[in-house]
Amino acid sequence: MKTVYLDNNATTQVAPEVLDAMLPFFTELWGNPSSMHRFGGQVAKHIAGAREKVAALIGADPSEIVFTSCGTESDNTAIRGSVEINGFKRIITSRVEHPAVLAPCRYLKDLGSDFVEIDVDSSGRINMDSLQKALSDGPAFVTMMWANNETGVMFPIKEITEMAKSAGGVMHTDAVQAVGKIPVDVMETPVDTLTLSGHKIHAPKGIGALYIRKGTKVRPFMLGGHQENSRRAGTENVPYIIGLGKACELAAEHLKDMKRVARLRDKLEKGLLSSCPSTSVNGDQVNRVPNTTNISFQFIEGEAILYHLSDLGIAASSGSACTSGSLEPSHVIRAMGVPFTSAHGSIRFSLSRYTTEEEIDYVINKMPGIVRKLRDLSPFT
Amino acid sequence: MWDYTDKVLDHFRNPRNVGTIKDADGTGEVGSMACGDALKLTFKLDKNRRIADVKFQTFGCASAIASSSALTEIIKGMTIDEAVGVTNQDIADYLGGLPEQKMHCSVMGREALETAIENYRTGKDTKKILDGKVVCTCFGVTEEEIKRVVNDNNLKSVEEVTNYCKAGGGCGHCKPDIERIITEIQNAKTDEEPASPRKMTILEKIRLIEETIKREIRPVLKKDGGDIELIDVQGNRVLISFRGMCAKCNVAPFTMKDVVEAKLHEFVSKDIVVEESEK
Numbered sequence: 001m002k003t004v005y006l007d008n009n010a011t012t013q014v015a016p017e018v019l020d021a022m023l024p025f026f027t028e029l030w031g032n033p034s035s036m037h038r039f040g041g042q043v044a045k046h047i048a049g050a051r052e053k054v055a056a057l058i059g060a061d062p063s064e065i066v067f068t069s070c071g072t073e074s075d076n077t078a079i080r081g082s083v084e085i086n087g088f089k090r091i092i093t094s095r096v097e098h099p100a101v102l103a104p105c106r107y108l109k110d111l112g113s114d115f116v117e118i119d120v121d122s123s124g125r126i127n128m129d130s131l132q133k134a135l136s137d138g139p140a141f142v143t144m145m146w147a148n149n150e151t152g153v154m155f156p157i158k159e160i161t162e163m164a165k166s167a168g169g170v171m172h173t174d175a176v177q178a179v180g181k182i183p184v185d186v187m188e189t190p191v192d193t194l195t196l197s198g199h200k201i202h203a204p205k206g207i208g209a210l211y212i213r214k215g216t217k218v219r220p221f222m223l224g225g226h227q228e229n230s231r232r233a234g235t236e237n238v239p240y241i242i243g244l245g246k247a248c249e250l251a252a253e254h255l256k257d258m259k260r261v262a263r264l265r266d267k268l269e270k271g272l273l274s275s276c277p278s279t280s281v282n283g284d285q286v287n288r289v290p291n292t293t294n295i296s297f298q299f300i301e302g303e304a305i306l307y308h309l310s311d312l313g314i315a316a317s318s319g320s321a322c323t324s325g326s327l328e329p330s331h332v333i334r335a336m337g338v339p340f341t342s343a344h345g346s347i348r349f350s351l352s353r354y355t356t357e358e359e360i361d362y363v364i365n366k367m368p369g370i371v372r373k374l375r376d377l378s379p380f381t
Numbered sequence: 382m383w384d385y386t387d388k389v390l391d392h393f394r395n396p397r398n399v400g401t402i403k404d405a406d407g408t409g410e411v412g413s414m415a416c417g418d419a420l421k422l423t424f425k426l427d428k429n430r431r432i433a434d435v436k437f438q439t440f441g442c443a444s445a446i447a448s449s450s451a452l453t454e455i456i457k458g459m460t461i462d463e464a465v466g467v468t469n470q471d472i473a474d475y476l477g478g479l480p481e482q483k484m485h486c487s488v489m490g491r492e493a494l495e496t497a498i499e500n501y502r503t504g505k506d507t508k509k510i511l512d513g514k515v516v517c518t519c520f521g522v523t524e525e526e527i528k529r530v531v532n533d534n535n536l537k538s539v540e541e542v543t544n545y546c547k548a549g550g551g552c553g554h555c556k557p558d559i560e561r562i563i564t565e566i567q568n569a570k571t572d573e574e575p576a577s578p579r580k581m582t583i584l585e586k587i588r589l590i591e592e593t594i595k596r597e598i599r600p601v602l603k604k605d606g607g608d609i610e611l612i613d614v615q616g617n618r619v620l621i622s623f624r625g626m627c628a629k630c631n632v633a634p635f636t637m638k639d640v641v642e643a644k645l646h647e648f649v650s651k652d653i654v655v656e657e658s659e660k
Contacts, residue, residue: 299414300440301440304393307443311394320417329417377439378438379440
């Protein structure tokens with residue numbers, strides 16, 4: 001059975017070009033870039049090339065890019081490394097952040113920092129008044145996601161950055177779900193640190209990067225060698241760094257494809273809303289990354305929908321309790337105040353540049369049957 | 382993905398006995414949309430008072446649907462007395478096991494069955510009534526229910542209790558209370574275990590019967606304007622007399638079997654036979 005993969009916010013397929021770029025670094029160019037011989041040393045220039053490509057995608061200088069093992073490591077480094085070295089006593093974030101941000105923030109809270117979680121409205125938009133108020137209490141470390149992984153809703157990061165910095169704070173953004181989907185430019189949006197992840201943009205899992213603006217102090221998370229200009233110790237994961245470089249180059253080239261992706265996403269959304277009664281979209285449909293839609297199917301439960309979709313070869317995800325690994329629906333959906341009647345049946349479809357119209361038509365065609373089958377079973381219909 | 386057995390997936394994909402029975406003899410509704418799963422169970426008895434037909438409707442995940450479907454298959458053909466004995470573990474076993482975190486789906490099945498049987502016996506409350514002190518306010522789980530799952534499944538940690546009945550799975554404020562309940566039950570067990578079961582004296586038995594009538598049986602009968610009086614106890618023969626509405630009620634023989642005797646079996650001894658006194 002063919003897989004219709006609409007779970008690209010979870011992970012993406014490795015682009016064939018990325019794999020091709022990586023392979024020589026397993027077979028021929030396997031030296032250590034720190035070595036004082038040409039066999040190893042020649043690898044360093046390839047890493048430099050990859051660093052340039054990552055930097056180019058987000059408008060940074062290559063010296064501002066630190067390779068890490070994943071987005072979670074980048075977030076941990078930025079948050080803990082910045083709060084600790086700059087001595088911030090206040091941390092401000094949103095209620096809908098990824099656990100990779102919330103967990104280190106709560107860790108610092110336990111160590112004595114003030115921790116403010118700004119609420120969002122029913123469309124997932126940040127409450128700018130609450131943020132302004134929180135910032136008026138003095139300089140703070142602010143961390144806000146650029147785009148939400150569950151709903152795709154984008155925060156006005158440029159405006160938030162300006163507010164945070166004019167209050168004397170430091171601004172971090174988890175841009176894992178934004179990079180490669182929309183133009184991200186750190187000159188235009190002057191964040192201090194920014195997280196990006198390889199496996200969300202068609203590089204493999206196990207590679208990420210942290211942008212650190214020149215002059216921003218961040219204490220290294222990994223201690224040991226001098227690698228990454230002493231900002232991240234450990235022998236470089238060369239093939240994966242090369243892969244991330246290639247993926248960033250491709251992402252820049254394919255940014256224009258996102259218009260087509262948005263059109264397919266809109267077609268899917270409209271198709272499902274019109275063919276399945278009692279459905280609604282979660283999140284602001286105006287300020288949203290082009291590949292994501294989060295739809296609630298009332299009276300039925302997300303895990304059951306996913307298993308039926310999976311039987312038909314369709315991969316998606318849900319914010320329902322049963323799939324969130326807890327007993328309550330996702331914290332994002334709850335923060336938005338989505339009623340329980342809808343929250344448990346929320347399904348996220350996330351597309352990529354590889355998604356085809358045929359695949360979207362297939363889902364639009366199959367979904368009503370699944371919804372009907374489960375609603376026939378439900379005591380609430 | 383969860384590690385579901387083929388049987389779970391089969392009952393999820395092809396649920397048996399879906400729907401509701403009109404003019405059902407017993408109806409049980411448990412759970413809610415807020416809790417993330419809900420089950421409505423209806424059954425009808427045949428003239429031999431066996432469950433002739435049973436149907437369910439479920440809102441929930443794959444294992445909630447499978448557990449409900451399995452429950453209907455298990456109890457079809459059973460007498461009420463037999464159905465009372467069905468445990469959540471029976472449902473899980475029927476499906477070849479459930480993931481630990483999904484055991485609450487089997488507990489929901491058992492609760493719906495109990496509620497439906499209670500509804501059949503008393504004619505009231507198709508919905509589960511929260512009886513006693515609510516410990517977990519997020520999911521509305523009472524102390525009694527937590528004790529029940531701990532006892533039935535020999536649970537030893539808060540995490541297990543959460544897996545079995547959801548208590549503690551929300552804000553987590555009740556976790557110390559759950560811990561206390563587990564400790565109490567497990568301590569009581571270790572106290573009990575070494576002593577070999579001692580035969581009750583007739584005096585102890587009478588006291589226990591009286592307590593059970595007072596606590597478990599009389600409140601049920603009073604709802605219908607009836608009452609009950611203990612006349613005599615001769616070994617395992619318990620002689621009672623109905624009062625009030627029960628005395629004139631033509632379903633009194635059923636009440637006798639399904640309420641009075643069932644409760645005395647549960648709380649005093651399985652060997653008890655209840656008879657209506659001539660006096």
